[in-house]
Amino acid sequence: MSSSSSTIPVKKNAGNSENKFIRYCLISIWGTLLFFGFISFFQPQWLVDISSEGKKSEALDLRNYGDVFLKKRNYKAAIIQYKKAIKIQPDLVSAIGNLGVSYTQLEQYDEAIKIFEYLLKIDDKNTHINYYNLAELYKRKNDAESTIKYYLKSTETNPYPLHSYQYLGDIYLKLSNWEMAIKSFELALTNRLTLENSYYGLLKSMKIASTDEPEIQEAVIAHLEQTADLTIYDNNVFVNELENDKEIAKTYNFLGYAFHRNNQFKKAKENYDVALNIWPNYEEAKLNLNKLVITK
16 A cells, blocks of 8 residues: 555656646747747848848859859850849849840840840949940841940940940941041040059949949049049059050051041051051051052
8 A cells, every 4th residue: 555655646746747848848839930920920120131141142152053054155054043043132133144145145135135224224333334235235136226326325334435435436437437437446545544544444433333332432523523643653554555455556457447448548547557566567457558558
């Protein structure tokens, strides 16, 4: 009897403890579920931030996969990855831009045009690049009017518009519009990378990049409105570079050709000579100069 009376209470206590433990676990589980249900319903900012950062990270990973395919010239696979990234983060400019590049490489020009036109609406930091890409696309479609339109827009917004003016001049040459070709090539030479043009181009780039930072932008604008004294800096690097720049030699040659076709022979010779001073073995400039002598 004594042994039974001593064992029954132990079993009873063990059962009560076990039941309490189970009830505690169930309450904890329900409490956790209710807690997460609560925060999911009210979407506190910290939860939104965590979720948003996770999505951004996933979108960037997908974009990076797309970039790998793009470098390997597997454009169709790149497009799939970029589209997945954009679906997660619709304003991921880098993925959208490379999607446009992928369509371009596949010669799906209309699709690429839609992409860069969309970027013009949402991306105010790369406006000149998007205009330039549109010009290139319309050039491939042999739409001279639209090509000129977007090259011009690119020159208006590009901190370094040299190449846009060069390509404009080339289009005008093909259209036999000698006067506009002359104007474009002259503007290209005006905007070549001298020390001054590089300095102000850098400030213009900083102005575009700092649209979200008013204090920096204000300081940049103040410097743009001032005339900088650049004489205190060594300009030899820029001078030497320009004196050996074959792309600049080509620009002088094309300018000479435009003057030549416009019957401005003296100016044509001056520009051919400059092209050959920069690049003495430039065969095309030599041929143009010889033709000029025969023409005259």
